[in-house]
Amino acid sequence: MQILDGKVVAENIKNNFEHQISNLKTKPNIAVLGIKGDEASDVYIKRIEKNCKKYGIGFNLMMAETEEQFRKNFKKIKNDEKITGIMFQQPLSKELSNLINEIPSNKDIEGVSHSNMGKLFMGEKDAIAPCTSKAVMEVLDYYNIDLTGKKVVVVGRSNIVGKPLIPQLLQKNATVTICHSKTENLKEETRNADVVIMAIGKAKFLKNDDIKDGAILIDVGINFENGKIVGDIDFEDVKEKALMCTPVPGGIGTITNAVLIRNIIEACKVDM
Ligand code: NDP
Numbered sequence: 001m002q003i004l005d006g007k008v009v010a011e012n013i014k015n016n017f018e019h020q021i022s023n024l025k026t027k028p029n030i031a032v033l034g035i036k037g038d039e040a041s042d043v044y045i046k047r048i049e050k051n052c053k054k055y056g057i058g059f060n061l062m063m064a065e066t067e068e069q070f071r072k073n074f075k076k077i078k079n080d081e082k083i084t085g086i087m088f089q090q091p092l093s094k095e096l097s098n099l100i101n102e103i104p105s106n107k108d109i110e111g112v113s114h115s116n117m118g119k120l121f122m123g124e125k126d127a128i129a130p131c132t133s134k135a136v137m138e139v140l141d142y143y144n145i146d147l148t149g150k151k152v153v154v155v156g157r158s159n160i161v162g163k164p165l166i167p168q169l170l171q172k173n174a175t176v177t178i179c180h181s182k183t184e185n186l187k188e189e190t191r192n193a194d195v196v197i198m199a200i201g202k203a204k205f206l207k208n209d210d211i212k213d214g215a216i217l218i219d220v221g222i223n224f225e226n227g228k229i230v231g232d233i234d235f236e237d238v239k240e241k242a243l244m245c246t247p248v249p250g251g252i253g254t255i256t257n258a259v260l261i262r263n264i265i266e267a268c269k270v271d272m
Pocket of ligand 1: 132155156157158159160161162179180181182183186199200201202220221222223252253254256
């Protein structure tokens with residue numbers, strides 16, 4: 001089985017960042033808004049902050065104690081011209097998450113607003129796709145995996161992975177099936193797939209017996225098992241049968257970080 005190395009794909013995306021940033025007329029400067037108290041999201045934010053610092057991207061962290069404070073923070077920055085990108089750190093209530101729809105779509109650097117999702121489904125060139133879904137497409141592109149006529153099964157229908165993958169996979173002429181927790185005969189779906197994309201958050205869920213010979217596997221899942229990070233695919237179990245697979249860690253997560261930085265840079269090019 002060939003390992004689809006996320007680090008190589010990420011390096012390829014990051015290749016030209018310094019040069020691109022030095023040529024920007026507007027300095028990239030993002031605001032991250034959230035509510036205090038979620039440890040997992042603190043770890044994620046620290047990683048983004050580190051990446052931003054590495055490239056000289058302004059990073060403004062606004063973690064609120066309450067929903068009211070969050071709204072005040074958002075009001076303060078939403079029309080601030082010096083802020084070139086805005087991110088909301090989950091978990092947030094649906095009402096707070098929806099505030100992202102009040103900013104111009106180019107500042108929605110995670111591509112989660114209704115406007116960006118609509119553009120993505122309609123195939124508009126300036127659509128920003130949610131970073132993780134885009135990371136999946138990046139690895140398929142990098143390894144020249146032709147999806148034309150292929151049966152691609154995505155397991156997971158979240159707004160940041162499963163749903164935004166629909167238009168992007170269709171664009172590549174794949175035949176797309178989206179599965180979820182209510183899917184009957186999931187095994188049958190994955191066993192018939194040329195490509196399986198797992199995004200459910202269940203450690204080592206997909207086994208050897210769930211795939212066909214020569215399947216291409218993409219693992220979006222991030223799970224903790226006995227103090228180790230593992231994906232939704234049982235990597236050891238599938239390795240004799242699958243043709244290719246992304247690892248966890250070192251797969252989609254690594255590419256997602258690079259895609260986010262690219263979105264931050266692209267957001268500054270809009271007004272140039
Ligand atoms: P969500 O919890 O939002 O969605 C999970 C999806 O999986 C739902 O659609 C759910 O179905 C489906 N699901 C859950 N259990 C099963 C099951 N037994 N069989 C079939 N479908 C099932 O998750 P996210 O999309 O946010 O994240 C998914 C995974 O990806 C997580 O492990 C997360 O940590 C990881 N992740 C990784 C990122 C990266 O950069 N690599 C970034 C973001 C997330 P239903 O809709 O019916 O409930």
